[in-house]
Amino acid sequence: MLLIRRDICGYCGCCVSVCPQGALELIDAYLSVGEDCTGCGICARACPLGALEVADEA
């Protein structure tokens, strides 16, 4: 599951551009993640601020 730290996110869209699933979307200042996210973590690597984290499935 992808965790979005909204206190860190600067809503820049960098993560959206690298997601191979097209699962992320930026709605003005709100980043949303869709159900097709596979948890691959590519977006978390690209984020300039470190606002994304893939959490282990419980």
Add this chain to the structure above:
Amino acid sequence: MKPEYDLLVVGGGPGGALAARTAAEQGLSVCLVEKRPAIGVPVRCAEGVGRDLLTEFMDPDPAWISAEVERAVLVAPDGYRITLEPSMAGCEVGYVLDRKRFDRDLVMQAANAGADIQVKTRAVAPIVKNGAVAGALLEQQGSVSEVLARVVVAADGVESKFARWAGLETAVPLSEIETCVQFLMTGIEIDPGATVFYLGNEVAPEGYVWIFPKGDRTANVGIGISGKKCRSGSRPIDYLNRFIKSSFPEGRVLEWVMGGVPVCRPLERTVADGLIVVGDAARVSDPITGGGIYNAMFTGRLAGKIAAEAIGRGDVSADGLMPYDAGWRSSKLGMALERNYRVKEYFITLSDEKLNRLVHSVSQIDLAQFSVLGIITELVRQDPSLLLELRAIRKLL
């Protein structure tokens, strides 16, 4: 907003604005939609642009020029600096813009040409008829409406989704996104007429630190690094904080700017049935500098022109719109993108030691003849073993 237009433009950046303006000037009915509540904010840009490139589109307006730049300074990993003056080919005089006003002015020009403008309006899906894009579903104030268009221009920037929804592959590989943070700083000692670039794997792996002046003692200070070098503890924000601590500890930060710049090759296809893709959405920013303002304006203008022609001919299929794709690829811009992509692929392999040699060698070149080719030739003269590595790019220069 009407239920139907000739042209629907998704995105109100420089690419979308030029597409809308050009098409409206050709007499098309045009609607431009922008999902954000305001054009031009938040800024995601260092705001540098070449003067000659900009004046291709319009006269410079002091209202959106923050600074004029006359010199560029290159700083090697070992701290050695060279200054490039505009008399040298390859160093152009430029502007640092105020993009909040610049982008708004461009959209205002589109409005004055007759285009309808809708802000806080988001394209959420294409309307597809017989396999062709025929408009978009637009979300506005909690309700979704259908807007038909003969051609849609996807000008939705780095976070583009529209072209992908219409079936084009648009994801940027992690190694080919420059992930960036920039601070607008004030109270710092800078040369107000120079842009400064710091190179090196310590300071900015596969990227650079920039200082773009925004007036007296004020500048955009930022960094971009390759996505593949970006990890917890070594993200752009960490590099920038370190750089500022050592270079501008006295500075005050007025604004944070974040963003991604694609440095991959452009999309393999930038048209589909009923669809044209422009600017960052088409991945046409420069692979070396990351600059994309001009590239977005150039492709946007061409899209507006070709859309008008195709609609006039009654053929808005991918074939009918193909002159757009072929047009930018064979332009000076398209050829520079291909060449710079290959040069970038070489540059990112350079160690700090080689980068040092490169910057040092620049100072020994006859500066009247300064060019990328000149630097490379000098480098090879000093170290013939580089010839082999350089051969691949040499014929491009």
